[in-house]
Amino acid sequence: MATFLAVPLKQTYEVDVVKPFRNFIQNTFSTANPDDYNTAISEFHKLRNLTITKSVDKHESALEVLYRYYDQLTAIENKLPVAENQIRVQFKWRDAFDKDSLFSGKNTLAIASGAYEKVCVLFNIGALMSQVAEVQNHESDEGLKTSAKYLQQAAGIFGHLKDTSLSVCSQDPTPDLAPDTLNALTSLMLAQGQEAVYRKAATSMKEASVVKIAYQCSDLYADAMKLMQLPSLKELWPREWLPTVAMKQAAFHSMAEFYQSVVAQKSKSYGEQIARLRHAKELMAAAATRGGLSFNFKNEQGKIQRELDAAQKDNDFIYHDKVPDVKTLPALGKLAVAKPLPIQEKYSTSFVDLFEKIVPIPVYDSLNMFEGRKSQITNMEIGRLREQTTLMNGVLASLNLPAALEDVGGDKVPQSLLDKGQQIKDMGGLQYLDRLTADLPELLVRNREILDECIRMLDEEEKSDSQLKEQFKERWTRTPSANLTKPMREESAKYKNILDTAIGADKIVQEKYNAHKNAMALLSKPTHEIEKALPSAGKSGSLSGNPVVQDLKKMMEEVEAIKAEREVIENELKESKFDMAGKFMAALAADGVVNEEAISGQELDAVFGPLRQQVVDSCQRQDMLLARIQNTNTQFCQSKASNQSGAQRETMLKDLAAGYDGFMELKGNLEEGTKFYNDLTPLLVRLQNKISDFCFARKTEKDELMADLQKSIARQPTGPPPTQPQYQQPQTTKQEPPARPPPPNFSSAQPQNPTSVPSSTPYTGAPSAPPPGTSGQPDAQNYGSTGSSRTSTTTTTTSNRSGAGQAWSQPYGQQGFSMPAMPSAGYSSYNPYMGGYPQAPGYPGPGAPGQPPYPSAGGQPPYPSAGGQPPYPGQAPPPQGYPYPQQQQYPYPQQQGYPQQQWR
Numbered sequence: 001m002a003t004f005l006a007v008p009l010k011q012t013y014e015v016d017v018v019k020p021f022r023n024f025i026q027n028t029f030s031t032a033n034p035d036d037y038n039t040a041i042s043e044f045h046k047l048r049n050l051t052i053t054k055s056v057d058k059h060e061s062a063l064e065v066l067y068r069y070y071d072q073l074t075a076i077e078n079k080l081p082v083a084e085n086q087i088r089v090q091f092k093w094r095d096a097f098d099k100d101s102l103f104s105g106k107n108t109l110a111i112a113s114g115a116y117e118k119v120c121v122l123f124n125i126g127a128l129m130s131q132v133a134e135v136q137n138h139e140s141d142e143g144l145k146t147s148a149k150y151l152q153q154a155a156g157i158f159g160h161l162k163d164t165s166l167s168v169c170s171q172d173p174t175p176d177l178a179p180d181t182l183n184a185l186t187s188l189m190l191a192q193g194q195e196a197v198y199r200k201a202a203t204s205m206k207e208a209s210v211v212k213i214a215y216q217c218s219d220l221y222a223d224a225m226k227l228m229q230l231p232s233l234k235e236l237w238p239r240e241w242l243p244t245v246a247m248k249q250a251a252f253h254s255m256a257e258f259y260q261s262v263v264a265q266k267s268k269s270y271g272e273q274i275a276r277l278r279h280a281k282e283l284m285a286a287a288a289t290r291g292g293l294s295f296n297f298k299n300e301q302g303k304i305q306r307e308l309d310a311a312q313k314d315n316d317f318i319y320h321d322k323v324p325d326v327k328t329l330p331a332l333g334k335l336a337v338a339k340p341l342p343i344q345e346k347y348s349t350s351f352v353d354l355f356e357k358i359v360p361i362p363v364y365d366s367l368n369m370f371e372g373r374k375s376q377i378t379n380m381e382i383g384r385l386r387e388q389t390t391l392m393n394g395v396l397a398s399l400n401l402p403a404a405l406e407d408v409g410g411d412k413v414p415q416s417l418l419d420k421g422q423q424i425k426d427m428g429g430l431q432y433l434d435r436l437t438a439d440l441p442e443l444l445v446r447n448r449e450i451l452d453e454c455i456r457m458l459d460e461e462e463k464s465d466s467q468l469k470e471q472f473k474e475r476w477t478r479t480p481s482a483n484l485t486k487p488m489r490e491e492s493a494k495y496k497n498i499l500d501t502a503i504g505a506d507k508i509v510q511e512k513y514n515a516h517k518n519a520m521a522l523l524s525k526p527t528h529e530i531e532k533a534l535p536s537a538g539k540s541g542s543l544s545g546n547p548v549v550q551d552l553k554k555m556m557e558e559v560e561a562i563k564a565e566r567e568v569i570e571n572e573l574k575e576s577k578f579d580m581a582g583k584f585m586a587a588l589a590a591d592g593v594v595n596e597e598a599i600s601g602q603e604l605d606a607v608f609g610p611l612r613q614q615v616v617d618s619c620q621r622q623d624m625l626l627a628r629i630q631n632t633n634t635q636f637c638q639s640k641a642s643n644q645s646g647a648q649r650e651t652m653l654k655d656l657a658a659g660y661d662g663f664m665e666l667k668g669n670l671e672e673g674t675k676f677y678n679d680l681t682p683l684l685v686r687l688q689n690k691i692s693d694f695c696f697a698r699k700t701e702k703d704e705l706m707a708d709l710q711k712s713i714a715r716q717p718t719g720p721p722p723t724q725p726q727y728q729q730p731q732t733t734k735q736e737p738p739a740r741p742p743p744p745n746f747s748s749a750q751p752q753n754p755t756s757v758p759s760s761t762p763y764t765g766a767p768s769a770p771p772p773g774t775s776g777q778p779d780a781q782n783y784g785s786t787g788s789s790r791t792s793t794t795t796t797t798t799s800n801r802s803g804a805g806q807a808w809s810q811p812y813g814q815q816g817f818s819m820p821a822m823p824s825a826g827y828s829s830y831n832p833y834m835g836g837y838p839q840a841p842g843y844p845g846p847g848a849p850g851q852p853p854y855p856s857a858g859g860q861p862p863y864p865s866a867g868g869q870p871p872y873p874g875q876a877p878p879p880q881g882y883p884y885p886q887q888q889q890y891p892y893p894q895q896q897g898y899p900q901q902q903w904r
Contacts, residue, residue, distance in 0.1 A: 002138035002199050003296055004147065004192045005241055007127035007154070007185060010120050010176065011094045012052060017045050021080055023693055024087045027686040029358060040354035047072060051121070058131045066125050067347035073118045074346075075353045078360035078588075082114030084170075085484040088697035091117040095174035096127065097236050107174050110704075112697070115168040119161060119177065122343070126157035130189060133196070144200040148338065151193035156340035158186040171477055175236055184227035186340065188245065191220035193338035195248070198255075201337075207262045212335035215256035219334060221249035240294050247291030251300070254283035256332050258304055261311075270311065271321035272329060277308040279326045363584040366596040370580050373600050377608050378573045381615050385566045388619050392559065393661045395626055399633045402556040403653040405549055413531050417653065420660040421523040421530060427667060429524035430517070436670035437513060440506055443677035448499060450684040454492050454691050458485050461695045468702065475712075478705060481698070488691055495684060502676065509669050512662055519659020530656075534649055548636045555629050562622055569614050576607050 021041045025032055047069050054065045082089050093116075095107035129150040137143035162182035165173055175181055194217040201213050225245045228237060257280035264272040284301045315321055359367070396402070403414045424430075462481040469476045522533055580603065587594050 006131040006134040096176040126154040129154040148196035155189035187224040215332040216334040218252035250287035516662030
């Protein structure tokens with residue numbers, strides 16, 4: 001039966017993606033509808049949590065969940081970029097082969113990167129494919145077909161990750177994502193895929209084809225074994241993997257030889273058949289040795305043996321074909337059926353993008369750049385029109401036109417001047433300008449404070465990171481702040497330049513206001529006050545019918561027509577509509593990138609080209625008209641030269657006309673400035689929120705890294721202590737045990753009590769355990785054949801224990817001598833403290849008939865027998881509390897027995 005090795009899954013931790021995603025969308029896609037993404041973010045969060053819980057199921061439904069999540073990560077890659085300087089979400093994953101606790105954090109890696117999350121999810125897809133292949137029914141063709149498909153897909157996934165894993169990890173990857181590991185997994189999955197094909201082919205294909213498939217399978221397992229035995233990987237794999245791979249390499253080589261023997265038999269090459277069967281038998285025996293308990297080719301091994309026996313019998317009795325040396329046989333062929341399958345662009349068949357209404361970031365950036373180009377062209381053309389209009393108004397004001405043409409009939413105020421005054425009053429007069437002027441500094445200060453706070457937060461975060469980097473050196477492994485804050489600092493610098501430019505423009509506006517303040521104040525007053533303020537015109541009624549005056553009036557009408565045309569052109573420039581999102585999306589789908597400059601230039605030229613030409617024509621007509629006006633006005637001035645009384649009045653009318661133009665210009669400038677500052681405030685607030693989120697995430701990352709460093713520093717040994725000088729070492733005097741009394745002579749009437757028999761053998765230390773492989777029973781050869789040799793050992797042991805007992809009963813550090821060593825003379829059944837080696841029931845001990853003698857401990861010769869006496873029969877241990885003879889000679893008090901556990 002086929003057995004496959006399944007790759008374990010990487011384990012991850014729950015993270016909060018709702019808040020970072022919502023903040024990014026609000027700060028980036030300012031026009032997005034909250035209802036379009038709030039539900040999508042919640043569904044995305046649920047989908048990720050589902051992959052954590054569902055992936056433990058070894059079923060295709062669990063694969064579908066991983067497919068959907070991977071496809072969703074691919075879909076938002078260009079919409080919601082998860083990165084350290086964009087959406088900062090720390091995805092933490094644990095090494096798949098980590099044998100430590102899940103919460104130890106020993107082999108975990110956390111990176112704020114959507115690409116890293118994709119790599120880990122793709123690894124789990126490949127791992128789960130191998131697990132699904134493992135649990136298929138390998139007795140059926142359908143199960144083998146499914147296993148082969150998933151194993152080839154897993155090989156393609158691990159091969160893809162081998163080339164991409166390092167590029168997405170800003171730090172050293174966990175061992176399972178190292179290129180060597182992924183290369184080994186690729187070879188292993190490919191070999192197992194070939195095995196699945198082999199097992200299906202063995203039941204339906206000819207032997208010649210099966211030979212090539214089996215030998216290719218053996219070759220693939222050899223490659224996998226070579227890669228898996230690299231020094232950096234050898235300890236990574238589960239314990240049974242290497243034996244299984246080594247076993248299968250030999251086993252499939254054996255099966256290739258077996259099927260080739262069948263081919264040889266059919267071609268009547270009986271000698272080759274036997275040679276290959278012998279070789280197959282040897283290879284299968286090697287596979288059994290390598291595999292151990294994981295060996296699962298017993299049926300094949302038996303089949304090879306039966307075929308070999310039958311072939312040898314037939315050859316011996318019938319064919320008598322010469323059996324060649326296996327080294328002289330032709331090499332086996334190979335057929336690579338299993339191949340790594342490329343990864344798919346989309347795995348799930350029912351995938352629906354949760355963030356479909358949000359355009360990709362490249363498209364969004366292209367739209368912003370297009371809007372910038374459009375605004376630049378619009379502002380430039382409108383600026384040219386306004387500049388020319390201002391120039392024309394200045395020239396006419398210097399000529400006191402058209403007021404001079406209306407002021408030829410008496411002391412009344414010219415109607416054009418009254419109309420201008422009424423317009424100013426309708427717009428709020430000078431008080432309106434004063435209010436706008438007073439609001440500008442407050443708006444500027446508010447924006448300046450927000451921008452200063454943004455810069456301060458970035459400076460503090462970078463300063464903290466630099467200090468920690470300087471303190472911990474190379475152990476501070478996170479990305480430097482300067483690399484992450486560059487876009488935010490560039491954005492802050494851009495806004496700072498904008499504010500500085502605005503401050504300069506505000507000063508120019510203030511100067512214009514002061515220059516035209518008096519004229520604007522007079523125009524804001526009622527009509528009778530304006531008439532009272534104007535000097536008398538004198539008698540100039542004779543000029544009202546002059547042809548020069550009529551020509552100037554026609555020219556003034558042309559001026560008004562040019563101004564009206566320019567208002568229309570300006571509105572068309574402002575209200576131009578473009579559908580660029582669809583064009584950019586199509587370009588992104590077709591080419592993978594958006595050539596914004598070429599696409600935008602083409603569209604802008606098509607719409608703004610005619611309007612630009614109208615601006616050029618208007619400016620040319622103005623130049624020609626102003627030249628005519630100046631020439632005609634010269635004639636008009638000559639006609640009025642005889643009347644000197646109206647010079648002062650004309651000068652004041654010029655000032656009022658310039659005041660009106662100044663009012664209109666200041667009103668436009670102040671309103672645009674107020675709108676600019678109000679529009680700038682939310683942009684700065686979004687920048688502040690983004691920087692605040694970034695700093696908070698960096699602080700969280702800093703705290704986690706600091707905690708890991710503290711644990712690492714605490715666990716790091718400070719080094720071995722220095723060698724202690726000789727004079728500082730404590731001087732201890734070893735107390736020798738008291739001398740033993742001479743052994744007494746026992747008469748035949750005395751009882752043979754093992755605890756009271758004195759010893760004539762010197763003390764040799766505490767008893768030691770018998771050598772390995774012995775039963776621990778006494779032997780007549782070792783201990784002699786008399787009772788005195790046995791009792792000598794027993795008495796020596798018991799008497800010394802009695803002397804040592806009081807020393808051990810004292811507190812630690814107050815003993816007079818250290819614990820004596822156990823005697824090594826051998827095992828004695830009379831020693832009650834060596835009861836750890838009882839004779840097994842029904843098993844004869846050493847020295848019994850047919851049993852080997854007990855070896856002497858420490859290489860010492862056996863004790864000689866005393867007087868040829870027969871050995872003692874087996875006796876029970878002595879009773880506790882039995883008195884020792886001659887106890888009064890020792891300075892220790894009497895003991896009531898000696899508890900056995902004190903020797904342990």
